[in-house]
Amino acid sequence: MAIKIKDQPFYIQATAVLFGLVLVVYILSVLTDILVPLGFAAFLAILLNPLANRLQRHKVPKVLSIVIAMLIALLVVTGVFYFLSSQVIQFGDSLPMLKQKFGEISMNLKHWVQATFGIAVAKQDQMLKEALSNSQSMVGKTLGGLLGTLGIIFLLPVYIFFMLLYKPLILNFLYEVFAEENSKKVSEVLSETKGAIQSYIVGLLIEMIIVAAMNSAALLLLGVKYGILIGCIGAILNLIPYLGGIIAIALPVLMATVTKDGYSTQLGVIIAYIVIQFIDNNILVPRIVSSKVQINALMSIVVVLLGNQLWGLSGMFLSIPFVAVLKIIFDRIEDLKPWGKLLGDNIPTRHMGDILRNRRKRKAVVPEAEQ
Template sequence: MQTKQYPFYLQATVVLFGLILTVYVMAQLADILIPLAFAAFFAVLLNRLCNRLERLKLPKIVAISVTLFIATAVVAGIFFFLSSQIVSFGDTIPTLKAKFGQIINDLKNFVHQHFGINAQKQVQYINDAMNSGKKLVGKTLNTVLGTLSLIFLIPVYIFLMLLYKRLIVNFVFEVFSEENSARVAEILEETKAAIQSYIVGLLTETAIVAVMNSAALLLLGVPYAILIGVIGALLNLLPYIGGLVAIALPVLMATISHDGYTTQLGVIGAYLFIQFIDNNILVPRIVSSKVQINALISIIGVLLGNQLWGISGMFLSIPFIAVLKIVFDRIDGLKPWGKILGDNIPTRSIGHIWKLRSERKAAEKEVKVTTT
């Protein structure tokens, strides 16, 4: 039976409409889909530990409960460490506030002397900027609070996903025809391996960056170096963007706690050096070697994820693109899309190859004509 071929413009319209509808649904159901997405990725990560506990003859529910307890204990330990640092940081806020006020007054005098803008106008400009930014701050705060309120659902989702993982896998196999079962199994296995490797690599990279940040700030004498170093490493989880934002906090702390600009320049130089090591050594060998996504697609994906789901979308964008690449590479009609997502740069363009083929065919035709 011959299948009907539709015109390209009609196919493109249907695909575009499908993408628009998918993005709209994902945006409207963000409060439900975000914790489900995080739970799915962490369930895949914890599945290996859960399977090992099951092989030790533990009942399934007990193995899942122990796995979640270990994961919760690790996360709680990190938050306890950060909270203790934050409490000690709060004790010095009055001193830092006074120092910051002095710096602001010096800055006002500098602007008045060199630009002729008096203090009253400067305050007016600052108030206007603060008022215009209130909506943005409020929106960001609501997003963060909404995400934190849904975090309590993630352990429940993880538990249920681990409990019903065989049911979910069997459903995926039964959706597709039996002749595609081998390809489906390959996609599921590679997706699981990619997600596990990516998250483990990301956590390893974060720990190394946190140690380097804290060590650099301790050597430079910046107060609360460990807290600021860990926060900078967490911000670095946002690919290509968080690392630049993370420089602002230690520079501000150095400005408040030290006179002159030597420490600030030292902080900027140290962070740039750490970013160089991270982008050229750690990421290619620990993270990108597991998820081979090129830099252009990574940046676009992070920005699109931020536009769709905010901060959560920025974190989820790279593993989501990695899953798409695995699926695209296994489907013949979608292989070009898988290639554009990857970082394997061809040595020759297809246009050049086609040109050589056409020239060779033309030469063969000339040979045939001359021989006849």
């Protein structure tokens, strides 16, 4: 006789869920080098699928249509990297001067700390070395994430090509692996997943271009050196929900501190970036990045941090669309709907405790009225 988990006491259900989560996280961690490229390839294949389908409708052979779609994407990415590399070369020419200026500012800061808090310069250097030593594991993890990202670049074209080529095979597998009575739900999940991912990625790209233009314009008007490069880097960091925008402010502030006297430019940078973030969060994101699935701010921050802990830099970018897919699935399965509501951004006007108390009051009043 089969024993259903949901019929067991709560502590058994909780233990089973926790054990399952630990097992899933362990598998995801062990198979990082395989799953991360596949994750990026799946999202990009969904993004390129409409272009490949349009070419096939114009009588272009399937293999050739996939290759053309991938070449167009490659040309766009190459153009972006060429533009950024030209800006990086200009930045490299001024690196010795910037390094000298930063050293002077650092020494002045150390003398200020010594005069204000009585901490000797040698003691500050020792504390800094200890802090750097303690953060070696974090730096190693970041470098590992960057190396993994380079590996992804070489594997992505292969994975994307075969995913687009074998798309009918993959879809048939997903339909056949579930019972026939669930085929309608499977179709809805696949359709919504495709729409959500396409909307999310396209929206992010448009948002990134607009934010890069606003960042660069603001920095150039304020006279910050390499404003275009720093503005574009800030727009890329802005792709990391909620956290990237905060980190991006530090770059222009640091550059202004190194290259300019006084603090008026730094104050202008902070004000400009606050205005840009307000426009981004209240206008661009709701109207451009808004997809069929919305994840609330709390869950977005948590899953981004969890993604970083699990898969590093790649995990931070994959976490939001991955959770969006999970929410679509949760919303279609009765027992998992509470989890879908927890991930969503629809805040109920009344919580369940009030509803249950009102029901109990009504049940208590009805027998008295009948008497």
